[in-house]
Amino acid sequence: MALEEDIKAVEDEISKTKYNKATEGHIGRLKAKLARLREEVQKRASSKSGGEGFSVKKSGDASVVLVGFPSVGKSTLLNSLTGTQSQVAAYEFTTLDVVPGSMEYKGATIQILDVPGLVKGAASGRGRGKEVIAVVRNADLAVILLDVFQLVHYDVLVEELNDAGIRINSRPPDVTIRKKPRGGISINSTVNLDLDGDTIRSIMGEYRLHNADVVIRENIDIDQLIDVILGNRKYIPAIVVINKIDLADEYTLRACKEKFPDALLVSADKKIHIDELKEILFNRLGFIRIYLKPQGKQPDMDEPLIVRYGSTIGDICDRLHRDFRNRFRYAQVWGRSAKHKGQRVGLDHILYDNDILTIILRKQ
Known part of the structure; x- marks a missing residue:
């Protein structure tokens, strides 16, 4: 019960503390401590339940x-x-x-x-x-x-x-934290930040991060910084x-x-x-339709392959057969993702909705 009492005490202190520039660092440390305590509660709950949760095999698209x-x-x-x-x-x-x-x-x-x-x-x-x-x-x-x-x-x-x-x-905050053996906390930002350097360092100190390079590419708040530090959101x-x-x-x-x-x-x-x-x-869910075209033949426009937006040629290979990625030579694409009809592309090419795709494989 001690953890729950600690959490309640920290929550009460946060609610009683008026947020301003003078108290920002203190509130940051409190929120970091609160997140750490909640993590501990979840770990204990997981150990008592005997695992991470129901076993559900994902299926479908x-x-x-x-x-x-x-x-x-x-x-x-x-x-x-x-x-x-x-x-x-x-x-x-x-x-x-x-x-x-x-x-x-x-x-x-x-x-x-x-x-x-x-x-x-x-x-x-x-x-x-x-x-x-x-x-x-x-x-x-x-x-x-x-x-x-x-x-x-x-x-x-x-x-x-x-x-x-x-x-x-x-979405995840656009922040990168790279630990280093020495040199303290170095903060570089491409935008104007509401958080000051002392607040960022105090929050990181709560997690015993005293040496790291921090690159921030968007204006973040205390909670978003904690999310990046924890890295498990x-x-x-x-x-x-x-x-x-x-x-x-x-x-x-x-x-x-x-x-x-x-x-x-x-x-x-x-x-x-x-x-x-x-x-x-x-x-x-961001589905797109990809129409497969066997080499030298017409595409099958009746039964598209349904994949998620952002899927690459490599993802399609993995979906079709476990050996396709290893045997891949090149692909040809017709559609909005192609610069011209039948463009040759590699595994990293990102497909768009209604693209037509031919995959060329090495012979076994």
């Missing part, structure tokens, strides 16, 4: 995890999206394990994962939170599912994910879906739209707006 409080309708939504029969009941913690389903849409196979509901304290292991968090960290997209009458759950869910080192809808996209709209009146629905203007309102039970959700999932 991408995986989506349904995150929400118990009884918010995750199992019903899984059934509506995939036809998988996940147990549904009107009481909490119906789902005690991960229930995977497979959704086919526009040629893509998307794995949908229904996990036990998250509750306050999940990041510390409460309610099998550690296991659920492990599944979320490995997903390509998170659906934060809210009950139309319990919108306040959103802040709790995001806080638990944040405490567990998961950053939704953000997971950055994943997320969408908000509000469920059970068939039970709500017009006033409640209007309040949902005002609070979450970008959220999709659905009824998993009545299958309202489920097709719209499928389209959003497909788009947010």
Whole structure:
């Protein structure tokens, strides 16, 4: 219990300290200490649970995890999206394990994962939170599912994910830290920073980093610097879906739209707006279509290869056959990623949507 008491004490001190330039370094040290204590709590929760989490084999072209409080309708939504029969009941913690389903849409196979509901304290292991968090960290997209009458759950869910080192809808800060044997902390920045050098050094000192070269390419805050130092944060996209709209009146629905203007309102039970959700999932996962063209033949325009945005020729080789990368000679590309029709490219070439691709291999 000592760790929880230490965390509470640090949180109280942070909340009581008014933020200004004079207190910035002190708050930075406190936040660094808080992050370190939370890391220790998570490690202890992991050791007590006997592992890092549920064992889920990823399948398909991408995986989506349904995150929400118990009884918010995750199992019903899984059934509506995939036809998988996940147990549904009107009481909490119906789902005690991960229930995977497979959704086919526009040629893509998307794995949908229904996990036990998250509750306050999940990041510390409460309610099998550690296991659920492990599944979320490995997903390509998170659906934060809210009950139309319990919108306040959103802040709790995001806080638990944040405490567990998961950053939704953000990217890693453009900061590089290279340790060195001596010479102190050297800070170089390409932009104007709100943080001063003393604050940066005090935060790094909390983690016993006293000799390092720090290159900062964007204006960061204290929390982002701590994330870079820890180096174990997971950055994943997320969408908000509000469920059970068939039970709500017009006033409640209007309040949902005002609070979450970008959220999709659905009824998993009545299958309202489920097709719209499928389209959003497909788009947010960043799928592109690649049409394969055997050498000297016409491309197969009926069955594209579905891959993620940013995929390279090397990724395609790995996807098609385990030996293709080793036997690779060159590739030809027609489409927006090519400078001209049939351009010869290498393994690092990045493909665009609707590109046509021929891969030339060495003979075995």
